[in-house]
Amino acid sequence: MTSTAVLRRDFLAKLVVIAGAMGGCAPQPATPASAARPKRDEWQRVRDQFDVSRDWVHMSGFLLASHPKPVRDAIEAYRRGLDADPAQYFEAHQGVPKADRASSEPGAEELVRMAAALYLGAAASEIALTDSTTMGLGTIYCGLPLDVGDEIVTTEHDHYSTHEALRLAALRTGATMRKARLYDRGESAAAEPMVRALIAALSPATKLVAVTWVHSSTGVKLPLRAMADAIADVNASRHPARRILFCVDAVHGLGVEDETMASLGCDFFIAGCHKWLFGPRGTGIVWGKPEHWPLLRPTIPHFGNDGFLAWLADKPPPPTSADMMTPGGFHSFEHRWALGEAFAFHMQIGKAKVKERIHALSRQCKEGLAVMRNVTLHTPREDDVSAGIITFEVAGLPPELAVQRLHEARIVATPTPYRESYVRVAPGLLCSEEDVEAVLRSVRSMV
Ligand SMILES: Cc1ncc(COP(=O)(O)O)c(C=O)c1O
Known part of the structure; x- marks a missing residue:
């Protein structure tokens, strides 16, 4: 069984390093776009952290996450511990209510709050x-x-x-x-x-x-x-x-x-x-x-x-x-105790870089869609009023059928679950410029 203290101490040490790199709990300084942009192969290395099927283009970050390696590893370590000795492992990690708990080392949930707080620029107690x-x-x-x-x-x-x-x-x-x-x-x-x-x-x-x-x-x-x-x-x-x-x-x-x-x-x-x-x-x-x-x-x-x-x-x-x-x-x-790793994953890439990457892929996708005569875009092109989700309609095709056509091209997209439904794609960190091109090719062919 992985020692409970070691797992938590390692994660705390990781947070201390991240906090140092971020300048404590202060909001991240705005990074110039050129400095923020990692080389293309760096994004490939980010994608390599995921076990998603390589047979599909995953434009579905708005639905349910695939776990990157550090999250998977943490879940697995905690799962093994819980399976080996549920009651004692739980008590050692979570802690049971006791009056002097404030003076003891942070429990696993407290570490998650600390990671979230660092990411949000807030206090763990909030x-x-x-x-x-x-x-x-x-x-x-x-x-x-x-x-x-x-x-x-x-x-x-x-x-x-x-x-x-x-x-x-x-x-x-x-x-x-x-x-x-x-x-x-x-x-x-x-x-x-x-x-x-x-x-x-x-x-x-x-x-x-x-x-x-x-x-x-x-x-x-x-x-x-x-x-x-x-x-x-x-x-x-x-x-x-x-x-x-x-x-x-x-x-x-x-x-x-x-x-x-x-x-x-x-x-x-x-x-x-x-x-x-x-x-x-x-x-x-x-x-x-x-x-x-x-x-x-x-x-x-x-x-x-x-x-x-x-x-x-x-x-x-x-x-x-x-x-x-x-x-x-x-x-x-x-799952709950491994959440801190997801915040750490984003902070280690850099919040500014993540934002720039997702917006760049979204812009590429929206600009490609906007010039297609068979497409009505429903998402603004401006960065200040859009993020990673893109919705659109294809002339003459109900959204479910357009989504079906994307699926045939091995692209995961969904119709929006709203009264007025559109086709929805989201080029997130699991996607590349080539993946966006694949979406554009598929939509262009829908006539
Ligand atoms: C805007 C919005 N809020 C909430 C939800 C539900 O999120 P959760 O699954 O985390 O409850 C969704 C979709 O899944 C959503 O699109």
């Missing part, structure tokens, strides 16, 4: 761990103190997981919900009009704004910072109890964009880690501003120190913390 974006959205939206007379503003463009979590929150609390339309055509969506449309949808009753960073319906990326600033202006004239919380489903920006929690400016940032970030399948995070965590009412009892010790002492729990919003019960711990 991060809850979940199993998916959907679990994060459900626990946060249903945990917020909404009431009859309060209004939730979301948009028409959000995913089922946001809409349904908000519907359930409204059902429980008596709050009402309104959906703003931020753009008519994705391709021509622009930052300023989207901010104006969002602000125009607010009313004195609005308590929560719930949006999605990158729409999986169109590929449009919202200008979160500008939206956060505009909401802060509205809040400036409000009584503290009536201030609006700005919450984001960030799943298609995490692992693509080069931002920190300070640069984005939202109140809660909710994301699964098993898509663009290449985290273990069944992992996610929620980051929240420290002052907002005590507002929340947990739904699922957590298994950390805070609530458990209070329960043992027959006392009321302390104010809600990020840890207390980490759903308890036993988990697939080999």
Whole structure:
């Protein structure tokens, strides 16, 4: 059995090196594009870290991750340990609630929070761990103190997981919900009009704004910072109890964009880690501003120190913390504990390089699609309002059939799971320029 302490100490040492390279917890300095771009063979080496089938072009980073080698190795090491001695291995890694835990070495979950914090430019204590974006959205939206007379503003463009979590929150609390339309055509969506449309949808009753960073319906990326600033202006004239919380489903920006929690400016940032970030399948995070965590009412009892010790002492729990919003019960711990490796993987490549690479492949793909007469692009070409997801239609072909044609060319793509459905591709780190060319060739041949 791999020593529990060795695995954790090795990972902590890795984080210390990464933190040093990043200049501590500070946001990464903007790197000039030429310096940020590794040579072509370096991207091949990144792709070599994955066990994905080489028979297919994988344009599907928006769905479910393949695990890169460091993540696979960590999962395997933890799995072996758990299989050999589940109870003792769990206790040694996770730690059991005890009063002096703060003074002991960080447990495996704490190390995951530390890695996430380094990546997000945040504090470990501001991060809850979940199993998916959907679990994060459900626990946060249903945990917020909404009431009859309060209004939730979301948009028409959000995913089922946001809409349904908000519907359930409204059902429980008596709050009402309104959906703003931020753009008519994705391709021509622009930052300023989207901010104006969002602000125009607010009313004195609005308590929560719930949006999605990158729409999986169109590929449009919202200008979160500008939206956060505009909401802060509205809040400036409000009584503290009536201030609006700005919450984001960030799943298609995490692992693509080069931002920190300070640069984005939202109140809660909710994301699964098993898509663009290449985290273990069944992992996610929620980051929240420290002052907002005590507002929340947990739904699922957590298994950390805070609530458990209070329960043992027959006392009321302390104010809600990020840890207390980490759903308890036993988990697939080999996956959860290996999540830190996914953050480390991205930081070791460099967040700026990852962003530049994905945007460059996306631009290549969008520029190729935009000049095809049989194609209607639904994703903007501008980098400030797009990320890695690209959606489009092919004249005369329903999206399922166009996706079928891509499959015949050994390209993995999907129709978007929305009322108005488009073809969706995502040239991420698993893809090369040649893969993008293969997509363009296939779409060009669809007439
Ligand atoms: C915008 C958006 N949010 C949430 C989800 C669900 O993510 P998860 O599987 O992490 O719950 C998806 C798609 O899978 C999505 O596109």
